[in-house]
Amino acid sequence: MIKVRRLVKTFGPKPVLRGLDFQVGQGEFVALLGPNGAGKTTFLRILATLSRPKMGEVIVAGHHLPAEAAAVRRRLGVVSHQPLLYGDLSAEQNLRFYSWMYGVGDLEQRIDEVLHLVGLYPRRRDLVREFSRGMQQRLAIARAILHRPDILLFDEPHTGLDQEAAAMLDQVLREIASAGRTVVMTSHDISRAADLADRVDILSRGVITASESTDALDPIQLTELYRSVTRV
Amino acid sequence: MERIPKALIVLTWLTSAVFVVALYLVLFWAPQEAIMGDVQRVFYFHVAAGWVGGLAFLVTAIVGGIYLARGEQRWDRIAVASVEIGVVFTFINIVTGSIWARPIWNTWWTWDPRLVTATIMLLIYIAYIMLRQGIEDPDRRARFGAVYGIVGFISVPLTFLSIRIFRTIHPIVVGGSDPTALGAFNMTADMRVAFFFSLFTFTLIYVTLLWHRLRLQHLAEKIEERKLTALSA
Amino acid sequence: MPPTTEIVEHKIETSADGSLRAYLRSIGAIVWKDLAAEFRSRELIGAMLVFAALVILIFNFALELDIRTRETVTSGVLWVTFAFAGTLGLNRSMAIEKDRGCLDGLLLAPVDRSAIYFGKAIGNLFFMLIVEAIILPMYSVLYNVNLFQPGLILVILLGSIGYTAVGTLLASMAVQARTRDMLLPILLFPVLIPLLLAAVKASNGFLQGFEMAEIMPWINVMIAYDVIFIAVAFMVFDFVVEE
Numbered sequence: 259m260i261k262v263r264r265l266v267k268t269f270g271p272k273p274v275l276r277g278l279d280f281q282v283g284q285g286e287f288v289a290l291l292g293p294n295g296a297g298k299t300t301f302l303r304i305l306a307t308l309s310r311p312k313m314g315e316v317i318v319a320g321h322h323l324p325a326e327a328a329a330v331r332r333r334l335g336v337v338s339h340q341p342l343l344y345g346d347l348s349a350e351q352n353l354r355f356y357s358w359m360y361g362v363g364d365l366e367q368r369i370d371e372v373l374h375l376v377g378l379y380p381r382r383r384d385l386v387r388e389f390s391r392g393m394q395q396r397l398a399i400a401r402a403i404l405h406r407p408d409i410l411l412f413d414e415p416h417t418g419l420d421q422e423a424a425a426m427l428d429q430v431l432r433e434i435a436s437a438g439r440t441v442v443m444t445s446h447d448i449s450r451a452a453d454l455a456d457r458v459d460i461l462s463r464g465v466i467t468a469s470e471s472t473d474a475l476d477p478i479q480l481t482e483l484y485r486s487v488t489r490v
Numbered sequence: 491m492e493r494i495p496k497a498l499i500v501l502t503w504l505t506s507a508v509f510v511v512a513l514y515l516v517l518f519w520a521p522q523e524a525i526m527g528d529v530q531r532v533f534y535f536h537v538a539a540g541w542v543g544g545l546a547f548l549v550t551a552i553v554g555g556i557y558l559a560r561g562e563q564r565w566d567r568i569a570v571a572s573v574e575i576g577v578v579f580t581f582i583n584i585v586t587g588s589i590w591a592r593p594i595w596n597t598w599w600t601w602d603p604r605l606v607t608a609t610i611m612l613l614i615y616i617a618y619i620m621l622r623q624g625i626e627d628p629d630r631r632a633r634f635g636a637v638y639g640i641v642g643f644i645s646v647p648l649t650f651l652s653i654r655i656f657r658t659i660h661p662i663v664v665g666g667s668d669p670t671a672l673g674a675f676n677m678t679a680d681m682r683v684a685f686f687f688s689l690f691t692f693t694l695i696y697v698t699l700l701w702h703r704l705r706l707q708h709l710a711e712k713i714e715e716r717k718l719t720a721l722s723a
Numbered sequence: 724m725p726p727t728t729e730i731v732e733h734k735i736e737t738s739a740d741g742s743l744r745a746y747l748r749s750i751g752a753i754v755w756k757d758l759a760a761e762f763r764s765r766e767l768i769g770a771m772l773v774f775a776a777l778v779i780l781i782f783n784f785a786l787e788l789d790i791r792t793r794e795t796v797t798s799g800v801l802w803v804t805f806a807f808a809g810t811l812g813l814n815r816s817m818a819i820e821k822d823r824g825c826l827d828g829l830l831l832a833p834v835d836r837s838a839i840y841f842g843k844a845i846g847n848l849f850f851m852l853i854v855e856a857i858i859l860p861m862y863s864v865l866y867n868v869n870l871f872q873p874g875l876i877l878v879i880l881l882g883s884i885g886y887t888a889v890g891t892l893l894a895s896m897a898v899q900a901r902t903r904d905m906l907l908p909i910l911l912f913p914v915l916i917p918l919l920l921a922a923v924k925a926s927n928g929f930l931q932g933f934e935m936a937e938i939m940p941w942i943n944v945m946i947a948y949d950v951i952f953i954a955v956a957f958m959v960f961d962f963v964v965e966e
Contacts, residue, residue, distance in 0.1 A: 270628030271715045308827055309966040331833040340824030342831075346760035358752035359832035361745050385763065401828075558962050613913040620909060624900035633962045634896045641892070641914060641955060648917035648948055655940045656920060 259284050259409055259440040260305065265314035267300055274300045276464035277314070287441040289451035292461035293488050298444040299338075301461065302413045305442065306336045319409060332360070335402035338413040341394040342401065345387030349378055349397050352386060353404060360405035372400040376430055392423025399430055410434060412443035416450065428454060448484055449477045462488045492709065498701055505691075505698040512684075512691035520684035532590045534684055538692035540583040540608065546576025546696060547615060551643035554636030566632035569639055570622070571703035573615050575696060580612045603653040610649050614642040749834040753842025757816065758849065767815045771854045775808040779862065793866055798926035801862065801870075802919055805855060805879075806886070810908050812850045813890045816843065817898040830964060840960040844891040851883045874929035874938070881945040882922035885952060889914055892956040895963045918948045 262280040266273070274297045282288050292298050303309040305318060307327040316323040318330045336342075343352050350369060357365040373379040376396040386394060395415060402410060415431070416424050431454055435441050445451045451458055452472045458480060460468040467487040475483065516534045523530035549572040557565035587605060588598045599605070618638050625631040677685060761767050782800045786792060820826040820843075829839050859879075863870045890911055897907040925941035927933075 271711060272718055303966070306831065308830055328833055328835075331831055334831070336827075336831050338824060338827065340827070342824045342828035344756065344760055344819065344825060345823060346764040346766075346819075347756065351756075351759055355752055355756045356828070356832070358755075359749055359829070359834060361748065361833075558959065610913050610916055617909045617913060620902070621896065621900060621906060624902040624906055626901070630899065630966070634900075637892075637896065637959045637962055638910065640959065641889070641952070644951060644955060645914045645917060648944065648951070649920075652917040652920045652941075652944050655944065656924065 261317040263315040266312045268312055278465050285438050287435045287455045289455035289458045290444040296461045297464050298461055302411050306411050333407050335407035335410045337398050337402045337415050339417045341398040343386045348383050350382040356401050356404055362405050376400045392419050409440045414444050448481050452477045452480050460487050501698050505694045508691050512688050515684040515687050520681050529593050532586050534688040536586040538688040539579045542692045542696045543576045543580035546572045547643055550639040554639040557636045567707050571700050575699050577615050584608055606653050607650040611646050746838050749838040750842045754846045757846035771808040771812045775804050775858050778804045798923050802923045813894040814904050814907055816847055817894040821898045836961045837957050844887050847887040847891050878925045885918045885949040888953045921945045
């Protein structure tokens with residue numbers, strides 16, 4: 259579903275991604291680990307068509323980026339650490355707005371469906387700015403899956419959530435992943451990543467330094483591996 | 491340390507020589523204007539500076555367009571360098587104009603269309619520089635610079651036009667600020683030589699400064715790169 | 724949480740048949756979203772109105788708007804008020820998009836970037852017109868002048884269109900800079916001068932009952948300004964929002 263070869267991205271003279279190779283198959287759940295400043299968010303923004311690669315090949319769902327970005331956007335759902343929601347609109351209004359933007363056909367029915375999925379149906383008429391961080395994040399997920407994307411990108415979705423909200427988010431994430439979607443999630447929480455994902459890739463200083471199946475390694479081994487490949 | 495390119499050294503000396511000749515032509519060779527006297531001599535460099543200002547901003551708008559189309563950083567370097575030179579020369583243009591206007595129009599400042607347009611143009615490009623200073627990401631800075639360089643440049647003729655209409659509708663202005671009415675003169679052949687030579691000289695100065703500025707920019711970026719590699723090593 | 728089964732194999736309505744319809748629908752969605760949010764919070768129009776009223780009040784004392792001077796300066800006072808109140812609205816309208824990362828949300832949608840521009844610009848135009856529609860009768864009552872003339876309304880419409888066309892473009896840049904709120908007026912006003920000058924002169928022409936032949940050049944300048952800058956903004960907006 260996603261294929262990246264020798265991807266380079268710089269900010270001015272500063273290189274962020276230095277010839278990164280990456281691949282995700284259909285229905286796979288890949289967690290992208292790495293220290294702050296390793297380029298995780300930058301990489302995800304390139305996959306999300308929000309940022310242009312400087313060099314290298316990026317193919318998402320069979321389309322080249324950035325040339326065929328419009329075709330990719332249709333099949334992509336993105337949750338970043340910002341909720342991408344309007345505080346002065348209700349949960350339902352936010353979803354209605356995005357349904358129109360994506361051209362979702364059966365919108366009323368679909369909005370109810372995703373609200374039920376993330377457990378916000380009873381609060382659907384409340385303003386988003388009154389929501390807690392965890393609720394905003396759940397609504398952000400509802401927004402991301404509204405148009406039934408087959409690829410989902412999560413950029414540190416657990417940031418700023420308390421235990422309970424994080425556990426609830428995990429449950430929603432599992433549910434989404436079990437429906438056969440392809441998921442890429444960045445995180446710096448090793449045990450959570452190992453728990454949710456099929457595979458863990460470690461990004462350090464602009465390249466993927468390790469890629470391991472979570473079946474093969476337990477969290478302790480994974481932590482060891484993380485330490486060894488991210489050491490400066 | 492990189493050496494200054496030979497061609498640039500030659501160009502710099504050539505420009506200096508040409509400038510000395512232009513000074514001689516303007517100050518001694520061109521005849522004294524009958525009514526205005528020696529103060530008229532300001533006119534040669536005044537117009538030349540205005541010309542370079544306009545040229546510089548035109549270059550910024552054009553390379554801005556090229557940058558947006560191609561995304562190559564070097565076009566943006568030309569755009570910034572050109573704006574900086576343009577701002578200085580537009581400023582020289584306004585100041586020399588004031589020096590001339592004081593004895594001729596009996597005031598430092600009037601609301602003449604050309605004067606006001608030049609000043610608004612100066613403000614647009616100061617805003618351009620401030621916009622760039624407010625953005626850290628170099629790519630975004632270049633893109634915004636290109637967009638504003640184009641938008642600003644397009645607005646200049648509209649500004650001139652609207653102030654022109656403003657004047658024709660209100661012909662009674664304090665002190666008669668219309669330059670064609672007061673302070674107008676016919677150039678003699680010798681004056682024309684000095685005038686066009688000044689234009690040529692200032693264009694040459696523009697090119698020379700632009701080259702130096704680009705080289706400086708290049709060196710600054712080199713240092714930045716070295717710093718980065720030194721830090722990450 | 725009630726369990727729900729997710730259906731993946733489900734195609735969303737393809738816009739190949741009606742790409743223009745999808746384009747217009749996105750513009751409409753953005754306008755609706757801005758108006759609905761404003762209807763809930765009333766922050767933007769409220770702030771613009773209070774500010775506009777204050778500007779007029781200050782002018783009242785600064786210029787001593789007695790009957791004779793009033794006739795000649797009314798159009799100037801109005802346009803300065805609109806221009807200042809307008810920057811408040813533009814800043815706020817773009818800050819909403821930036822603060823919770825909503826601009827990314829808009830960019831993720833499979834629509835042309837110019838639809839985002841037109842959506843925001845039309846929304847801003849609405850706010851501007853609403854404020855003007857309240858300021859005009861207020862001014863009329865305060866100073867006992869009739870501002871409801873078709874000619875003046877036309878001028879205000881043309882002026883507001885040009886103002887929001889350029890303002891939306893420049894505000895999208897200003898909001899992404901470090902010095903955002905400070906930057907917008909500095910970027911906007913020098914570029915707006917031909918439009919504001921034409922608007923002031925044309926309004927004054929209508930208020931003082933000048934002949935059309937004297938007003939027409941100004942109307943033409945405004946139309947030219949609107950057309951040119953809408954076209955330019957349409958072409959360059961991509962570069963303002965994309966990375």
